[in-house]
Amino acid sequence: MEIIIHRGIDQIGGCITEISTDKARILIDLGQNLPDGDGIVQDNFANLDSIEKLTNGIDAIFYTHYHGDHIGLFPLIKDTISQYIGSVAKRVLLCKHERLSYIPGRKEISLNEISKIERMLSFVPNQVIEIGDIKITPYFVSHSAYDAYMFLIEANGKRILHTGDFRGHGYLSKGLLPTIEKHILKRGKIDFLITEGTMLSRLDERVRHENELKREVVELMKQYKNVFVMCSSTDMERLATFHAANKEVAGRPFVCDDFQKNVLEIFSDTAGKMSRLFDFGEPYSFRKENFKLVNWMQDKGFCMLVRATNKFDDYLTFLETQIDKSETVLIYSMWKEYINPTSKHAKKVYLDFVAKFPVVKKIHTSGHASAECLAEVCNLVNPTSGIIPIHSEHSADYQKLPINEDLKLKIITTSKILNGVIVEIPIK
Ligand SMILES: [Zn+2]
Ligand SMILES: [Zn+2]
Structure with missing residues (x-):
């Protein structure tokens, strides 16, 4: 052999x-x-x-x-x-x-x-x-x-x-x-x-259980009405952390784009059948023309999954005119070095995207x-x-x-x- x-x-x-x-x-x-x-x-x-x-x-x-x-x-x-x-x-x-x-x-x-x-x-x-x-x-x-x-x-x-x-x-x-x-x-x-x-x-990185992250996210969601989340779109367990946290802060829509919605549907259809934690229900796919959704987001706040792309730049420019900056946060939930400007791993598109938010909180585990x-x-x-x-x-x-x-x-x-x-x- x-x-x-x-x-x-x-x-x-x-x-x-x-x-x-x-x-x-x-x-x-x-x-x-x-x-x-x-x-x-x-x-x-x-x-x-x-x-x-x-x-x-x-x-x-x-x-x-x-x-x-x-x-x-x-x-x-x-x-x-x-x-x-x-x-x-x-x-x-x-x-x-x-x-x-x-x-x-x-x-x-x-x-x-x-x-x-x-x-x-x-x-x-x-x-x-x-x-x-x-x-x-x-x-x-x-x-x-x-x-x-x-x-x-x-x-x-x-x-x-x-x-x-x-x-x-x-x-x-x-x-x-x-x-x-x-x-x-x-x-x-x-x-x-x-x-x-x-x-x-x-x-140097503290490795924490996914459950501990969820508790921290809930606290942030109580502090901020408008919560944007930047995490891997195919990391089911992390997505479940944000989905579950958003459920605890009742009344707010869980928003994403069509692609993310398709991925979540695959998870709901498979892992979601074995544990409710991975049943993402009906996430809302964002459209600027969907006044009902935009009004709901304005009224109650939201948890929105975002990525560093032109499409989300556009959504963000639109949403900035609709929501209060002082009640807005981006939770960055990926490896910290990607947005560390002095790191050899720094990603320019991530740095530019993150810079658009008034407050950025890092919540991540490996x-x-x-x-x-x-x-x-x-x-x-x-x-x-x-x-x-x-x-x-x-x-x-x-x-x-x-x-x-x-x-x-x-x-x-x-x-x-x-x-x-x-x-x-x-x-x-
Ligand atoms: Zn891997
Ligand atoms: Zn690997």
Whole structure:
């Protein structure tokens, strides 16, 4: 068996992991590098030639979730290679790309993307898929993308757990440790743990439970009548935090645009059937001509989901003439560095957008596991051969985690052969 970390060591995003036997080869994620502050993506793999070479002989690709840094290169994949993703994740991805097709000049690109997504296959949580002699089992995890999974990969008598992006402090995190214990470890030991470590370079950030955020949002909503919210339009748990908080401050409409409404409908139709927290009911799609809605917003206040786009600039210019500035707030609910002007991660469009609001409050918690949670997972899984840290700025930082001393010796950041398994990590 061979594990190749094509990309993901010493960088966040752009994850590509290959696992192969003599008879089968699969990829876990085919992510694109994250864009810089100006939205420019630099990615050596993002061309047909490189992807052709990389995927030559690959039988199937399994995506942990729909974030671009895990799935972004999918439009370059030939139709002969099967691509697998969660069934709800597929719907969200399709919804997003249908939306993108309206951007002028993007029609052709979008048509290709949409046809690739439509061809994607879905897996069922906890059910094994066999690709040649490799068995892959997806297990649900909580992340800032809904319908995200970790994968158990079994072949040649070896067992690998690839966590993807995950966290322990979401509404849907309760099953994390029990799943590892009762479903994964009960059937045998794990040889290799391939896991994320995003938060190791962000130890200054306080990781709080999504519930704590909700309480804080309710307090702000009591203080401010007109509440604008800037958060990821596909982060179901965060959207639920704002929706639930707005419900507590009764009488105010929950407003968004058509695209966001479509995404919320997918969540209501799936997760919403299992928990009322994710049933978003009937959100209001904003139109300047909808006098009834505008009057209601003026009268009672509102919670409105916004994004840094021209359309929302226009809505905002209109609403500014209708509402009282002193009663208005923007809750910024994304990573703080995107709006830190001195940060290398600062996004200019976000900074410009945020500057339009009289008051900005930051309320956020990460979509990634805290250092304590990572350590807990490592100690619990206790892999016999090695821990391969991916999705972290400095993979060697894993040594700083409060994990068992013998596990620290098992952290792998360079190529080696261990107990008959070849681990290949290309030098950057
Ligand atoms: Zn990621
Ligand atoms: Zn992610």
